[in-house]
Amino acid sequence: MSSNISVTSPISGPPVWNDLEPGSHSVQFYRKDEFLAEEVSRFLGSVLGAGDAAIVIATKAHREQVSRLMKMRGLDVVRAARQGRYVSLDAADTLAKISTGGWPDATRFIAVIGEVIASARAATLRADARVAAFGEMVAMLSAEGKSEAAVLLEHLWNDLARIHSFSLRCAYPLSIFSRSGQGSTFEKICAAHTHVIPSEHITVLTSDDERLRTISHLEQKAEALDAEISERKKTELTLMRREAEFADLLENAVVGVQQVGADQRILWANRHLLGLLGYSAGDYVGRQLSEFHAKREIFENFWQRLMNRENICDFPAELRCKDGSIKHVLIHSNGLWENGRFVRTRCFLRDVTEHRQMELALIQSEKLASVGRLAATVAHEINNPLASVMNLVYLARDEAASHASSKYLGEAQEELERIAHLTKQTLGFYRSETATARLRLSSIVRSVAGMLGPKLSNKRVHLTIEGNDDPEILTAPGEIRQLFSNLLSNSLDAVDAGGVIRVRICQALEWSNSGAPGTRVSIADCGCGIPPENQARLFEPFFTTKKETGTGLGLWVCKRIVEKHQGTIHFRSTTTPGRSGTVVSVFLPLASEVAEASIAPPRAA
């Protein structure tokens, strides 16, 4: 709509808006109700005072204010109303009359409002009388958030102006447009009007200079606001992105993360934690934290410490998984407190189940190993007193006064021999040593076989040794001698009288992982074999099948010696009758950490 408003700018004082021409449709913006009432009473008052018609469609409060102000100007509003020249309608009631389904209806609007305008003009008793209307229904719709309905109603007013001749002023409180995104509504509303009258902040200005200054100031303010808004939008976007990043980070962390509320309910848990315990978020989140703690007292201690505002570090706990198993975790946690009130806790959980199991296994094997070492030491220390006692008993037996005491001493002698056998059996040479020498395993095996000679011939066992081209290896010789002495003695114990033991020694490569060069010694016997149930326990200290003479330390010592030389030891055995037997295979690498030890000759203690 083209603007045909003319503003008379007096040298001083507020401008006068000449928007009373028929067909003029102006919009008034305002901040304060008092200002609006003042403006509307002036607008309508000038028409009423000239004997023309005025219509006000507004809230009750506004209508009362307007009519009071007009009365104060000396207008007889009551009489004009009685004549029908002044029509005061409630905005909400009228809006209801012209609407269907929450939207202004064109037919109803034209019927209802058209009738009001025609009646008011008729009441003046002059066909050319002016009609001025003030309406607030559009503002009500806008305030309810129905800005599209408001714009539609503005256009209906414009349509009505083609049928009836009247001038119309609308009014909107500026606060309606203060929310962001209202800019386009504001523009649409302005476009629907022939005149736009700014709020009291502008209309109060009295000179062009003030107006220009204010416009410049407003422009600057708008510019600054635009900049600030775009800055804020950018910040908001960055924040949102960061928030998404942090959420992603926590969700995908390789530690368990969860939040627990003051009522001990789980508020949130990340994927790692749910995966660790095997729950879906639905199974876990929202439940009581205590339900998942395997040990009540540990949970209570944990919660108590949180309530004492402690920063909890590496708190060991046991959590129940969905499948009923237990996970050992270490918890880092502290509470979030606001105004002295506990809000929630954040917990970081680390799974240490595997570590703990290994630790337990290690403790167990260390325990066994230290008992084994103790037994080996004791066995050595026993030798000297044992030798003395054997000699003493032998002497006493010679001097025995009676046949009975001689018999007793004879039995004592036999028992002493059993002890001597035990200590010599498996630990004769064994003592952890650091001295090393470079030698061939074949020569050690042959020397050990030589020492076993009398035993072999007693049992008529045939021992063959093949191979002597093996490389020299840096070893702890006493220990290697012990190793083969124990293994050959075991074979000798296993075979029947007249049996065969075959030893093969050859240069070889490690099978399993490293492929390191070294020497392999295989000792095969045709003995009774090792039952499968015993094979797994062969290297445990004190595991023995030789109840009378075994210490259960022989193979344990062998394994320790082989491991010290970074070698491997394997058994293959079958108890199948007719082809029973055992092959033990020892591999020792050419180079091992033993080689780093001193090669100095052993000193006598």
Added chain:
Amino acid sequence: MAHRILIVDDERRIADTSALILQAHGYQTAVAYDAENGIARCHEFHPHLILTDVVMPGMSGIEMAVALGREFPGCAILLISGQAATADMLEMARQQGHTFELLAKPVHPTVLLKRVAQILKVVDAVATTK
């Protein structure tokens, strides 16, 4: 003439009882409680056989054996040990050309007597051929 046997052991009770057992079987014995004294006693006593412990405070039985073996080539030496390191020391002596026989402690008196008798028979045989 009874054979002379020198017994060297820092475990006095072993040395003394071994001497008594050997005396009871008709041997003449002398006792030393360390290797240095063993060498000294050897010079006075001129034993046919020396029974010695290996691991002793001060000089070891093997060092003593190497020293006396050179000085008294006709004298037999039998090592008796309960210690783990003995085998290595023996191996070292062997590499240097000294081969000694070793019995593991504790040795039953009857085994010892049997072995002593066998060794002395060889000592006598060698002495006769000279």
